[in-house]
Amino acid sequence: MGDFTFNTTASIRQGWGMAATLGECVGSLPFAATQTEVLFVTDPGIMKLGLATAAIAHLEQSGFSVTLFDQIEADPKATTVLQAVSLAKQNGVACVVGFGGGSSMDVAKMIALLANSDQPLEEMYGVNQVTGSRLPLILVPTTAGTGSEVTAVSILTTGTEEKKGVVSPVILPDIAVLDAELTLGLPAHITAATGVDAMVHAIEAFTSRSVNNNPISRILAKQALDLLGANIREAVSNGANRQARENMLLGSMLAGQAFANSPVAAVHALAYPVGSLFHVPHGLSNALVLEAVMRFNAPECGAEYAELAPYVFPDTDTARDSQAIAAEFIERLGQLNIDLGLEAGLQQVGISASDIPRLASDAMNQSRLLVNNPRVLSEQDAAQIYAASL
16 A cells, blocks of 8 residues: 545535525525625526525525536537636625536635636646636535545636646635535436446546555545445436435535546546537446446456445345456446447447547547556557447
């Protein structure tokens, strides 16, 4: 065991219906004062569904002024962030609330940072490049998948359609609010895709070759897979099951804590171009390349895959060679995607063999992720993985 650093969100609060008491969370922060301006960051879908209504109302009832920015898109653009930062500065915002999926939370992190710093966004991309400080920040996830509420990462789409990440403990929020009631209305397909996304986070964190792979992350990854594996089918087939929803949200958060400190690798590196070029949701992008990436990695980390298998599939026969267990684990994860109603391959989301060269080329730009992969991966390897995922 080598030296490591483990960072996470300072305060994590779980409670059914807690989002409707959001004013109490904001009021607990040191800055809070009557009529303080709070920027509420979300997306049009959340507003249309009315998921944010009670939270915004409670903020206003608690004496805060609310500035609403509800234009977050999937694969959020850097230009969207800058637009929101301009609004925040114009209105003298003193606190930022990110309410929604990973996109809304990632954008909220950057708004809180850029509204309080003179450092240009372009200088923040990469690992530990942030030099400034941020405004007080609260994140409220509405899906059980990204774990963004406990990660020091924000992923943005640049003008070239390339995804870039800002990685810094500065953007960890002050408070994460886990209210599984917000996930009750998630359609089955989104529940499945985001749930598999969380499983990918745990698997990649456990097998990461990052120098900061650590025992805390590995324990969290196993616990996350235990919760996710035991509840994802029920959450997808019976979305009204409160216990399943709570367990999925907790599992997603634990996986987020794991990969925030032991970073993800090739699954994400190959998923990002699928999302940015073809506008496939992030969780589904991960699910579509997961099986082929794991098959590629198995010669180097089969024993680790075998160690994880019983957490997802408790009926796994562990009295076998680790490579045999790993092979079955990978196959069953691929079948799980199908069982959950997810697309069977890249072709079903509009990707053809002719797109593979561009996808593989773009994937190689994700060097901060590929360096964590258990097996060195070339552009040719990436192309073969995409081909196997068609």
